[in-house]
Amino acid sequence: MTQPPSPLDFPKQIPAPRYAVGTRCRWIPQPSTDWGIIIGHILLPSETTPHQGADWRWSYLLMLDNSSPSRRWTVMDWVSEDDLELFPMQPVLTQNPQQEGL
Template sequence: MTNTFPQIPPVAMPEVIPSELPHQKFHLGDWVRWFQVPNGDFGRIIGVIYTQQASCIATGLHYLVLLDERSPSRKICTCDFAFDEDIEPLDNSSLEGLQRNHV
């Protein structure tokens, strides 16, 4: 049996490194949901990265979200990336409602 190693995408350093990064709207540990889709996923922020067009289609902050075990897409993916414009914060009552609705 041969070992198969995952391919690592190419990494390109930006020509100009910004002196300031955009302000983070969300922080590690925040609960969020995708609000622009009818049956949006929800989860917790576990990482933040900054990309420029050299390595990604969109420049800016990307939030790595660990999907809640009851989130609709959790059966096919554990984590997903989101932009500021795609997600909104969840308060405790909204989170509990989502978790009850996706049992």
Template sequence: MSDILTQIPPVALPEVIPSNLPQQKFYIGEWVRWFQVPNGDFGCIIGVIYTHQASCMATGLHYLILLDEHSPSREICTCDFAFEEDIEPLDQSSLEQLRGNYV
């Protein structure tokens, strides 16, 4: 687990934290994939934070995703943050199909 922690992308606290946070669309343990990009990564949500994402200056809910061992980027990173607008849920059949595409 400590190896995973060293690979978590950087985040920063937002200047103002709202009194009411947005409702989550996805939950810990749910399998998702990035659908906005060709050959998108996929994995399991292992955390949800409200933060200011350092690399693109966007404030809001960010989902920490542990990439599946068959996900295209897994060789270079173990985890990645995703915005709600960039991911979609995976059912078991879709997950198995994605894993089969990258074997």
């Protein structure tokens, strides 16, 4: 049986959050996905059965990007760390060296 950390051991036994405030992330893609910027995070007990004891997980408050599909009806939403990934950045477009003289 897993025992919850005692109050004195609690901070030492919890891993640091995977994503920092200000990080651009998205929900792991489904048929559609939302994305935005992390503006906060909290540590919550995870869903466990009583005989397993408490376990903890990070949850993130994501402010949705203006072009995110759900932004029409909500500005921000909570997402579990396991359901989140870094938002892939758009490739930077560079000029073709052959076109620079044009």
